[in-house]
Amino acid sequence: MDKDLLDIKSAATADIELILNTASSFKDVLSRDIKKVPTLRGKTAVNLFFEPSTRTKTSFELAEKRLSTDVINFVVPSSSVAKGETLYDTIKTIESYGIDFIIIRHQFSGVPHFISRISKASVINAGDGINEHPTQALLDAFTIKEQKGTIAGLKIAIVGDISHSRVAKSNIYCLKKLGADIRLIAPHTLIPTGIENDVTEIYHDIESGIADIDVIMTLRIQQERQSGGFFSSTDEYFKFWGLTLKRLGKARPDVIVMHPGPMNRGVEIASEVADSRHSVINTQVTNGLAVRMAVLYLLDSARPRK
Amino acid sequence: MLTRELLNESDIARMLSRMAHEIIERNEGCENVCIVGIHRAGVYIARRLSEKIRLIEGVTIAVASLDISFYRDDLNRRKNHPIVRKTEMPIDINDKKIILVDDVLYTGRTIRAAMDALNDFGRPAQIQLAVLIDRGHRELPIRALYVGKNIPTSRSENIKVLLKEDADHDMVLVIRDDHDV
Numbered sequence: 001m002d003k004d005l006l007d008i009k010s011a012a013t014a015d016i017e018l019i020l021n022t023a024s025s026f027k028d029v030l031s032r033d034i035k036k037v038p039t040l041r042g043k044t045a046v047n048l049f050f051e052p053s054t055r056t057k058t059s060f061e062l063a064e065k066r067l068s069t070d071v072i073n074f075v076v077p078s079s080s081v082a083k084g085e086t087l088y089d090t091i092k093t094i095e096s097y098g099i100d101f102i103i104i105r106h107q108f109s110g111v112p113h114f115i116s117r118i119s120k121a122s123v124i125n126a127g128d129g130i131n132e133h134p135t136q137a138l139l140d141a142f143t144i145k146e147q148k149g150t151i152a153g154l155k156i157a158i159v160g161d162i163s164h165s166r167v168a169k170s171n172i173y174c175l176k177k178l179g180a181d182i183r184l185i186a187p188h189t190l191i192p193t194g195i196e197n198d199v200t201e202i203y204h205d206i207e208s209g210i211a212d213i214d215v216i217m218t219l220r221i222q223q224e225r226q227s228g229g230f231f232s233s234t235d236e237y238f239k240f241w242g243l244t245l246k247r248l249g250k251a252r253p254d255v256i257v258m259h260p261g262p263m264n265r266g267v268e269i270a271s272e273v274a275d276s277r278h279s280v281i282n283t284q285v286t287n288g289l290a291v292r293m294a295v296l297y298l299l300d301s302a303r304p305r306k
Numbered sequence: 307m308l309t310r311e312l313l314n315e316s317d318i319a320r321m322l323s324r325m326a327h328e329i330i331e332r333n334e335g336c337e338n339v340c341i342v343g344i345h346r347a348g349v350y351i352a353r354r355l356s357e358k359i360r361l362i363e364g365v366t367i368a369v370a371s372l373d374i375s376f377y378r379d380d381l382n383r384r385k386n387h388p389i390v391r392k393t394e395m396p397i398d399i400n401d402k403k404i405i406l407v408d409d410v411l412y413t414g415r416t417i418r419a420a421m422d423a424l425n426d427f428g429r430p431a432q433i434q435l436a437v438l439i440d441r442g443h444r445e446l447p448i449r450a451l452y453v454g455k456n457i458p459t460s461r462s463e464n465i466k467v468l469l470k471e472d473a474d475h476d477m478v479l480v481i482r483d484d485h486d487v
Contacts, residue, residue, distance in 0.1 A: 001386075018389075025373065025390040034426040037376035297376075301387035 001302040004116040004123040005295055007132040008173040016177060019294050020142050026297070027290035029066070040067040040300060045101035046094050048074045049126070050081075053105055055261055055285065056126050056136075060103050063292035069101070091115055100303070101296060104128070122299040130164050135295060136260050137170035139288040141178060143280055144215055146287070147256050152179030157209060157251075159185040159243060160219030160268050163192045163230070167260045168219055172198050185209035187241065189230040206241055213251040217258045218243050218269045234267045244270045248278065256280050312457065312465075313478035318438070321454035322351070325436055326358035328452050329405055336363055338431070339403045342370045344420050345391045347409035350471040351438055355407065368397045372406075377419035393423070400428040405452075409467040411437040414448035439478060441465050 001015050008016070029037055045064045049057050057073070064071045074094065076082070081090055094102070102121045104112045109129035116123040127133040144151055156175055162168045162184055172195070175182055182199040184191060185206050196202060203209030210216065221237060231237050248255065257269075257278045265271045274281060313321075333339050336359055343352030349371040356367045373391040381387060406420055421433060436452035441459040457480070459465060464481040468474075 022390050025375075025392060028393055029376070032426065033428075037426070038422070039376040039381065297387060297390075301381070301384065305382070 001298050003299060003302045003304075004112070004125075005134050005299060006112050006116055006123065006125050008134045008137050008170045008177075009132065011134070011173075011177075013177045015298075016138065016141070016174060019138055019291065019298060020145060022298060023138075023142050023287070023291040023294035024146075026066075026293040027287065029293075030286065030290055036066050036068060038068045039297060040064075040069040040100075042070075043067075043100040043300065044070045044072065044098060045103060045296070046072045046074055046097075046099050046121075047103045047126075048076075048090075048094070048105070050076050050104075050106040050111075051127065053126070055288075056105065056133075059285070059288045060124075060126060060135075060292055063289050063296060064101070066289070067293055067296055069296065072097070072099075087111070087114070088118060091119055095119055095121060100300065120303070122296075122303055124295060124299070127166055129166065130169075131166055132170045132173075133166040133260075134170050134174075135288070135292055136167045137174040138295070139284060139291040140167075140171055140217065140258060140260070141174050142291050143258065143284050143287045144175075144256070146283075147280060148214060151175065154180045154214040155183065155212060156180045156215040156217065157183040157185055157213045158217045158219065159206065159209070160241065161190045161221055161230075162186050162195065162219070163190045164222050165219050168217075171217060183209055183213065185241075187231060206243075206247055207250060210247055210250045213255055215256050215258065216243065216248070216251060217260075220260065220262060221264055221267050223264075234264070238267050238270075242266070242268060242270060243273050245272050245276070248273055248276075258284060261285070308482040310480045310482075311477050312480050313455065315476040318454070318476045318478065321438065322354050323358055325452045325454060326355050326362060329355065329434075329436065330359060330363055332434070332451070333403055336365050336367050338401070339405060340368045340370065340397050340399065341405045341407060342372050342395075342399075342420075342424065344406070344408045344416060345371060345373045346472070347438075347467050347469055348372075348407045350469045351409060351436075352405075352407040355405070355436065370395045370397060370399075372420055372423055374416060374419040374423050377422045379415060379419065395427050398428060399424065399430045401431045403432045403434065404430045405434050405436050407436045409438050409469075410465050411435070411440045411448075411450050411453075412443055412465075414444045414446035417448050418446050438467055439465055 099121045103124045105126040109131035112125035183201045185203045259281045341352045343349035356369045371394045373393045375388045375390045435450040437450045438454040440453045440456045466479040
């Protein structure tokens with residue numbers, strides 16, 4: 001393992017598999033009465049979130065606490081960043097507290113990579129711009145493996161705004177490394193150029209795209225990134241691209257439906273689908289905790305020892 | 307490297323039979339007793355002890371397996387964190403007599419970690435320790451109640467317990483570095 005988890009694109013397949021296997025032991029810990037282990041006692045993590053996030057930040061914070069790590073939440077609007085401090089100085093200041101982990105979310109792609117170069121701490125990318133969101137891909141892979149037993153050979157569809165989705169990118173790299181057949185389903189305007197080399201098929205019609213699929217990953221329509229007029233309205237989007245029960249009927253009978261959250265019911269996914277027996281959306285949240293504990297545990301040993 | 311076979315399959319079987327009898331004798335049967343093996347060899351030995359006790363007493367004792375990675379005290383010193391294996395605790399350990407089982411007792415640090423791990427599952431009435439080999443050199447105040455064999459060693463020697471579950475046959479080896487010979 002490397003000391004950081006910056007992206008899935010450059011991660012070794014063996015490391016991904018090690019993280020998934022280790023996560024299953026942490027999931028067991030989470031089902032006990034005492035859900036905390038002393039493994040990373042005395043370590044300190046900083047959650048440095050430059051973009052709004054509720055679930056990823058909560059998940060990381062709880063994962064850290066379950067491992068007995070001390071946690072600092074660096075809330076950006078109230079911090080010195082708002083007073084004009086550079087990112088470099090922010091990191092150097094934080095590091096002076098004796099930090100072991102920096103969990104970073106930033107609106108610009110590549111910020112975690114920059115921090116990893118200037119910091120001795122283990123850096124975990126919690127989402128950088130439209131680039132990657134590696135722990136989301138790992139928890140998705142863990143969930144698929146848990147539900148289906150394996151990932152290799154499965155037909156997995158990713159539906160929605162691929163262009164602006166760091167979740168989609170990390171998932172494509174991750175699932176490809178683990179041997180899945182990946183189908184993208186989206187309007188032409190929301191498929192990034194160059195992605196065709198990493199996937200098996202691209203569909204511009206949800207009905208035919210979903211046929212015989214084992215896993216459907218729906219993506220949030222990121223309304224904050226839709227100023228370019230990629231589709232006319234959310235109502236129209238739902239009509240043509242929304243995952244409805246009727247459309248779900250084209251998939252395999254044991255299909256599972258995933259969503260990274262937060263969900264827009266009635267935009268990318270119908271309520272009946274989100275609440276159906278096919279949905280594993282809440283399982284994804286639990287698994288996120290286990291996977292993030294595994295990442296923290298494994299990165300901890302990869303830092304050079306003092 | 308010099309390797310010497312110290313105990314063979316029948317030696318190990320006889321040791322385990324005696325230990326099973328001792329466990330039954332000390333606990334006046336096996337009511338309220340359960341066996342917890344420490345990964346990996348400890349789990350195999352735990353299963354064998356349970357089987358021997360079943361043959362003697364006609365009672366099946368539950369066997370649990372414990373991975374102690376999350377409780378180790380040397381995580382800061384090791385180059386890589388240990389591979390984590392499955393902890394399977396199918397029993398409620400509250401108020402039970404736990405027979406904690408490992409293959410080799412050495413510094414005692416693994417046992418300390420295992421006791422911490424057990425405490426997170428509940429509060430057993432007792433924890434008794436059973437080991438196949440006690441090789442000495444304790445660094446903590448820990449003593450086994452049931453010992454297959456005491457083998458005094460030097461710190462430069464290593465004891466290896468191979469069991470059929472993942473080796474060709476059962477044996478206990480002493481491995482010594484060449485420069486110590």
